[in-house]
Amino acid sequence: MSALIIIALYFLVMLAIGIASRRKARGADDFFVAGRKSSSPFIVGSLLATIIGGSATIGMAGLGFQRGLTGAWWLLVGSIGLIFLGLFFARKVRRLALYTLPELVEKQYDRRMALATAILIVVAWIGIVAAQIIAAGKILGILGVGSPAIWMVVFTVIFVTYTLLGGQHAIIRTDVLQSIIIFLGVFAGLALLLTRLGGWEGLQSSLPAEHFAFPVSPQFDGAALITLLLLVGLTYVVGPDMYSRIFCARDDRVASRATLWTAVLVIPLAFAITIIGMGAASLFPGITPEQAFPTVISELFSPLLGGIILAALLCAVMSSADTTLLSASTILSIDIIGRFRPTANQSGVLPRSKWAIVLLGICALIVALMLKGVISALLFAYTVYTSGVILPVIAGFFKNRLKVTPTGALAALIGGGSAGLISKLLAIKYLDLGALLISGVLLFLVSYIDRRYRSTGR
Template sequence: MQNMILNLYIVGILIVGIVSFRRIRGSEDFFVAGRKAGTLEVTGSLLATILGSSAILGSVNFAFGNGWAGAWFMLCASLGLTILYPLVGHLKRFKGYNLPGLMETFYGKEVKILASVIIPIAWTGIVASQIMGASKIIGVYTGLSYTHGIWISGLVFIAYTALGGQLSILKTDFLQFILILLGVVACFFYTSANFEITSSAPIINDSFGYGDLIIMVLTYSTTFFVGPDIYSRVFCARNEETAKRSILLSIGVLLPLAFILAALGVYAANIFPDLNIGEKSALMHLATDVLPRPLTVVLYFGLLSAVISSADTTLLTAASTFTQIFTGDLKERKAITVTRVFIVIFGLLSILIALKLQFILASFFLALAIYSGAFIIPCLLGIFGYRAHKSYVIAAIVVGGATALYGKLLGGGNANYYIILAFILNSAILSIPIVKRGSFKFKKPA
């Protein structure tokens, strides 16, 4: 029965991809859904993109080991969206399709090419983290091995995204978000009604201090006001007002959800104090050992929806940005074909990473560290009108990204200092032209 339900779910997703494939009339449909998305579509897509396996399973696992500090994942996401809100007007005036294209308008073609190389590499790690999450969910639900789950989920992601692009993503994201919300909220109410929290660490504690919070803001919150996936949602909105309403609605959902996810982790820690979350996620353990079967099924498919809705957006972002290196402009018809080829390539690379690296948050935060250290400051300054010669911007991107990557690979307590150093070096390099000129070179955004 479990396999049959899973198969029907997968077939339904692929049918949406096929229907969307037939409705694509040009590059604008494939990459930004024709810029016609309404408030519910954009809100659902924003939330479904944010609430991937790394966010949901990661938040619960983090709360399992660190108490109420697990709420910071979604709180930091809300902070990032809050900062994004006043930037929407600048972004909606941009008529391109993605963040590297935006960088080209600020600093030139060479910067766009560099962004189109680095972002797909980093985002492949995020896609891999979603595939890992999907495999764990499929394994618990059906009993299939981790390897089989990786291949099933990975190939479905690839086919679904390649067929319909942004059209298929937006069509299903709102429904997937509803499934996510139903599953998580049902699990929370059942758990809270049947168990008590006897002990838990506060939201700031010995294992997660203010320094850790600063790093999370730098590497996580920033990707919500300067992020390829989030910007792609904004570009799909039919107008500025639609995008702004969607952001406010998303914040309104994420704030309570932050504490719901943290509560689930705290409950799991109280119920299963000896659980090894490296082998089985805390939320999956609650599902199999605590929830009644009907709620378990709802939660499973909610989580699977979370993974799919986040992975497809991330995979399309990685492939479309890399395509620009070869086509120059995504508005050309051939860009769709080239992007589909790279969706397959990056999807397969993500599968291989997922097979080798089985720790969701490790893959997720490694990718975010590279991106944040490289692009947050140059892109944000560009939005506000800062202009500099491409050589300074390229140097800032390379030095910042490499420093953050080195810190994450180094690991240990010093890793956080390297991420802070990445932002400092990035800012210092970009400040050189200002020092030389003696003033800030400002150009009103187009």
């Protein structure tokens, strides 16, 4: 009962922040990018809360349960991606002062490429929002009240509502609070778990030695690490959620500095969550991997403490769900619907964007009720997105030097994205990495042919 009361209070606080932020989110700048006034602590908190979602809690604890310390790579590749983003791209992105990633792509290439990018992102991000809803169902299912499916519906209603009310203003503020709760909850849970196991030595004595192998292990070899680094790590270098945070920064220095600080803070969280999963493997070997973290909470902690840590887990999932939903709905309303039904002023953009939030929230809930695993859902979405979008966008920052063209970029997006989709639908080994190669080859080959054709035509 204590846990249920804490969760209910948490939901009420989130809704209250959304209502309070509604008055400040009047214009498009306020709703989409929080007025572009956010300082480093707010950007760090929001990036951190966005990154530590269902995959980094339920999913990564499950990886720790299955294969040990190498499970931490799910987040560590993100830290590497953030370092590249902070050092080489964050300042460039912030100076453009846009709302969405497809708008950036249009500046790099043309409207065709921007529209194709927008469609691919919206489709992929429905899967990513769905993964957060699945994670919420797994977390709240341990309360013993209602089924996971019912909790998925409740969770969706809550995060869609406060995103709808306050937009980015509400999200930035709730994310800072949630990132603090996440840190405290994860490390409190880790400390209590290790105490129960008799410390690090007790954990080592209770699991096979390969669970402590790092950076690779018999279950996670170099090829798997490279695959994860490219398919997941690159989404941190070029990602609509990362860029939506950068667009909120007060200036380009804040954008770069906040991104690098986030990269540092992600590292201890990666290992802490993975070790919690390893502890669950020691104490509860008969459970399914993605039940590792919720089981630790329900079985080891008092109702009050369990409720607090459960709220921290829910914070992690909620903060990713609201950001990914707002990113996808902004892209749908501005970059897809806006292409065909442009509005003359900002007053027409906001109502359309709010309808997009509701529509995509419902779509994500339907997908979540159909799917099962958090990591599998995310890997599917990341593979399709990374294979199609990443290389053209990175090349677009150096377009003149690399001599890439809009036609080449469009061919890379369609060819790479299609190959990534086929690799997942048909489970073809190594085609997910091959899809990136296909994207790169098409980008430069078609750009070369396009330039030759244009020069001959003249």
